[in-house]
Amino acid sequence: MANLTAEQVKRLADNFMLMANALGDYRYNNIDSLTDEENIKIKGIHNQQLAQTTELYTKSAILVLEDAQDALKKIDKITAESQELYKKLTNVQSILDRASSVLNLASAILALDVSAVTRSIQELVS
Amino acid sequence: MPQYHVKYVFLFLCCSLLLSSCVNIKHVTEFSKSAIDSIETFETLSSSFNQTCLxxxxxxNIAALNIHQTDCDCSQNEEADRITALIYHGLQGYFYALTNISDNQLTNYQTDGLTNAITSGNFGSIQVKEANVKSYSNIITLVGRAFTDGYRRNKIKTYVLNANQPVQDLLHFLDLNLTGNLKGKLEVQKSTLKNYYFDLVRDKKLSTYERTKFAEDYFKRMQEIERQQNELEAYSKILSTIAEGHASLSAEIEHLNDNKLKVALAKYGSQLKMLSTDLFKK
Structure with missing residues (x-):
């Protein structure tokens, strides 16, 4: 038998919840006709059913990973490609900025301006 | 072909290239930013699997009147929170990337620095005319932008088309975990509390004051759980609006500059802002 999906386990939990609530409602509506012993017994079973139901919801939440894995891989890949594109496009501006700094340096060297050379080198390495 | 014809053909090609490539996709950036702002309200949700388990x-322990050895094993619920956060981060990362690459400023390159360096620089025997440099620089900026914009626009189309199904799936799974499973656990908690308080409120061995206090406690706790459930419901509406907005962007991706798409994305953006504000009021 194939494994249950997150969606199926969640539907099971919803049904368990309805069954548990039906038992609870029976106890609340018939409390005057139940003996103390019966009341305690039903209360205990009701609690156990609720504990199992909450576990089923947790189980379904964990199973979601199996169902979502494919989509997660695809979106991570697209996000990485988009970030790469972003980097490429911002690089164009840094190349232009670098080209300006190189020209400034060349100009400073040709003018034999020591302080401008220092400034340009600082600009280039920053 | 005479010389001036060649110039006109070149000019025509440049203009065509610019018109076809420089597309304003500000509406995509704005929708994506609204998606980020609203999806990030996830971090303000007051309930979690682990918290509910604790x-x-x-x-x-309270029902058993036990305050000794009260350790709880909530490792499965911690795992459920981790998985839910993983899905949330996947979606968050995608919308950040979409915002970045659709930002018009990204290809608005500044060539002033380069122009100034050439015009004010001393390059020995090379004579540079300022007017010429500025004209060429302007053409380079425009043509460069046309090329990069065209490239960027095509890439965005591919990304949005390929991402649509996984985005829809992840939004669905995030909703399944929050509005389905976590809200379900809170519903169980409500039933468990009723099961506990029911006998205390009816217990005639207790004073009326004590029984009234138990009833008050019960209603207070129910109110708090219902507030958490309403918060999850409000978040679910955010997720479905993002899903609709992204599906609409994907369906109209070939007509990125159409007014119909701009209007639709603006509508989804303002809905998301309104829903996020509503969630904070819960």
Whole structure:
């Protein structure tokens, strides 16, 4: 038998919840006709059913990973490609900025301006 | 072909290239930013799987009048929170990337620095005319932008088309975990509390004051759980609006500059802002 999906386990939990609530409602509506012993017994079973139901919801939440894995891989890949594109496009501006700094340096060297050379080198390495 | 014809053909090609490539996709950036702002309200949600498990465990100890050895094993619920956060981060990362690459400023390159360096620089025997440099620089900026914009626009189309199905799936799974499973656990918690308080409120061995206090406690706790459930419902509406907005962007991706798409994305953006504000009021 194939494994249950997150969606199926969640539907099971919803049904368990309805069954548990039906038992609870029976106890609340018939409390005057139940003996103390019966009341305690039903209360205990009701609690156990609720504990199992909450576990089923947790189980379904964990199973979601199996169902979502494919989509997660695809979106991570697209996000990485988009970030790469972003980097490429911002690089164009840094190349232009670098080209300006190189020209400034060349100009400073040709003018034999020591302080401008220092400034340009600082600009280039920053 | 005479010389001036060649110039006109070149000019025509440049203009065509610019018109076809420089597309304003500000509406995509704005929708994506609204998606980020609203999806990030996830971090303000006041309930979690682990928190619910710890409260359930505390309720068991209270019902058993036990304050000794009260450790709880909530590792499965921690795992459920981790998985839910993983899906959330996947979606968050995608919308950040979409915002970045659709930002018009990204290809608005500044060539002033380069122009100034050439015009004010001393390059020995090379004579540079300022007017010429500025004209060429302007053409380079425009043509460069046309090329990069065209490239960027095509890439965005591919990304949005390929991402649509996984985005829809992840939004669905995030909703399944929050509005389905976590809200379900809170519903169980409500039933467990009723099961506990029911007998205390009816217990005639207790004073009326004590029984009234138990009834008050019960209603207070129910109110708090219902507030958490309403918060999850409000978040679910955010997720479905993002899903609709992204599906609409994907369906109209070939007509990125159409007014119909701009209007639709603006509508989804303002809905998301309104829903996020609503969630904070819960």
């Amino acid at each position: 409260e359930d465990c505390q309720n068991i």
